[in-house]
Amino acid sequence: MADGNTSDAFVAFERVQKSYDGETLVVKDLNLALPKGEFLTMLGPSGSGKTTCLMMLAGFETATHGEILLDGKPINNIPPHKRGIGMVFQNYALFPHMTVAENLAFPLEVRKIGKSDREAKVKRALDMVQMGDFGGRRPAQLSGGQQQRIALARALVFEPELVLMDEPLGALDKQLREHMQFEITNLAHSLGITTVYVTHDQTEALTMSDRVAVFDDGRIQQLAPPDQLYESPQNSFVAQFIGENNTLSGIVTAVDGELCNVTLDDGETIVAKAVNIAGVGERTQVSIRPERVEYNKERMAEGVHTLHAEVLEFIYMGDIFRTRLRVAGKEDFIIKTRNAPDQVRLRRGDKIEIGWLPTDCHALDA
Amino acid sequence: MTDSSFQTGTQVGDETDSQTGLMLAADGTPLKRSLARALRRQKVRALLLIAPLLLFVMLTFIAPIADMLFRSVENQIVSETLPRTVAKLDEWDADTGVEPGIETFEALYVDLFVAAERKLHTRLGTRLNYEMTGVSSLFRKTGRRLDDFGEVYEDQFNALNAAWKDPKTWVALLAAPGWTTAQADWAKTKKGAEPAFELRPGVAMMLPRTAEAYSEFAKFIQEVDQDSPTDEDPWTLVHTALYMDLTTPGAAYSGPMPDLIAEARTAAVNFTKFDLKQGFLDADKDWADPQVWATIKTYAPKYTPGYFLNAADMQLTPDGIEARPENEQIYGLLFKRTIFMSITITLSCIMLGYPVAWLLANLPMRTANLLMILVLLPFWTSLLVRTSAWKVMLQQQGVINDVLVWLHIVSDDSRLIMINNQFGTIVAMTHILLPFMILPLYSVMQTIQPTYLRAAKSLGATNWTAFWRVYFPQSVPGIGAGSILVFILAIGYYITPEIVGGTTGTFISNRIAYHISSSLNWGLGAALGAILLAAVLILYWAYDKIVGIDNVKLG
């Protein structure tokens, strides 16, 4: 795992804990290191401590325990305004009594940058977010997306090396959000800045990030590039949280290297990848992605173990078919199949056989 | 213009509209008009909703203010009480330096006689006394003597013919026969209204003074005494008037009792005369002072700027507008002091209230609520109690002085004077008005999200810069709202300055109250109030121009 190596990291959290009330830990033993230029996303349900982590990095909250390093130096005692970290807030926090240009000039003014220099930088930053003509407007006269761009420009105008964004797209509609996701990643990569991005939207996390840290209960549940996160979740929380997922619960009956046998609750035994199991005889949750399940015999690999299933629902979604099945006593087993010319369209009540590759099936913690 | 071309295509039937390019609603009426109609209906509904309050405010607020503004210029008392004198004074020129002629004295005699009977002359005296000291006693003294003036004639008429003693004679001579019958009918039952006195037609031509005097008499008897003129001896004024009518050449008499009149006319020539002017001068020699007459003439118009001039330390003299003597100029000082102290109080409230409001807005809910109770505590205590408490605190033998003496900060014989002066008023009023500053400030600050400060700091601002450049400007609307509230409340404050203000810490409102309740110079009180109102409106307007009233938020 990359998070062990903090010596050459640009930003590092070392055994950081945080408690607001002295009773419960909001952040529990956080270890995280990111190299310069990385786009890291903290993903997790609301209340999992993402904002708290960001605020500790920005200097608005102090860590109860542990150390935060920026460029190798501990910053616990540096006040926020000296950290030189750009921030984008969820509600943008554009100063309502200043024009857009004044908002952008603010960080330059407090840094005592000369007027001509300042104007040039403001103009460049506005052009960068394609808002060159809006310098004279007040934030209230801008749409949500425009405000978002200005907030971004303001966080970047003083050329910070690290930018923090706390759910910056949360208030935008879907289409605009997708557009802005693209723009933000482009900007971050072209400027080479290190970005810590917080979101509770998994698609956003997957599409934008170099790496994603999945938060839950004050801990990082998994830190990995998006594809790994999706394809090899480390625990059932990650498997559930990222993308769509089918789970079957059972008991581990045998372990054979990478693989293990799991006896499901209805008595059938399947083979799964032993990712995160407590041992033989212990309960496990087996996770299978809906698109990795096959029911077309001809396409199934040789020797794949199959299970009986009954079609409960067939939903035509255009590009894909989504079918809900009853499998091993569970009625929420979903499979997704591509709408190909030779694809069989199932009907309600059909009895079928389904199967998957053991490597697509992860035995995780119960 | 794209609209109009579009309209031309679709609205063929209605050419004018498509030519002018008006948008049409579905039923073909211009969109603007149907919109206006819809809005009007909304407005009417809104108006109905506020109607009870509007009515209440009209009756209890707008109407009294309008009345007050009216009183500040209203001056009908002079022309109503001395109508004849005022008319005669029209021809008199004050610059001549001599009192007016005998006709004016005759007119004054009639006016004052009637006024004295109706007991209006003292009110007029009080009114004119505002403008010239001594007029009040002049009117009072004269009023007491007027009755005597005509006694000479009454006695002589009565001696000449006993018929003059009988009220019926006068009625027969002067009253319209129709009225006499009606009056007699009324006297039987005394039910309903007494028929108003009517002069016999033509008598006003033949005996003009008598007719006028008797009319006044009859009116007075009917209105004030609610008796019948047929049973009452006329005033000596009437006798005097008759004497003058009979001795001055006029139209021949052709009414009832011609013999009686003829007899009186012959005898009157030899009657002992009473010199009216001398009578006035005997009553008070001030009647020879042209200044008195000039004052009456100056204040004769129905409306006068006099009260306002007075309120501005000026006066209306026969020679025009002049500044009052130095030692009588008090209102300018009072207005300046009121405004200065109100500004000081407002500033103190900002200084003390801002940090408290900030705390309130930033503390956790529970603590903030507790603090809020402390802020609101003054509202639960009577204003008088609070003000009196300050008296206890600040007086020379009071708590603060005692503590200072005990701490040896001041010596016992040089205790600080903190009450009954401006300092006391400012302290007490700042305390009393503080909640009015804190509450709007608090509600505005509550809307300022803490992320603004965080954003500013993340952009590199120090705590102070973040506050001053980001937080403070956003709290200005609260300061504005609080300041307007506090200032306007302070400028008209009365009780506190009255109790702790002494002589140097009183406000203009204390003076207004004095004129309303003690000196009873309502006109001046009203003028002062009107100026105060104007000052507040001007300040409000100036505030709107400088800061913008849109920038005032109560939350």
Ligand SMILES: Nc1ncnc2c1ncn2[C@@H]1O[C@H](COP(=O)(O)OP(=O)(O)O)[C@@H](O)[C@H]1O
């Ligand atoms: N200022 C604070 N005081 C006390 N508790 C807080 C404060 N900020 C956050 N918390 C608590 O800490 C937990 C994590 O919050 P947060 O970091 O905002 O989560 P996230 O951003 O992932 O939704 C939540 O349970 C929240 O109630």
Ligand SMILES: [Mg+2]
């Ligand atoms: Mg959050």
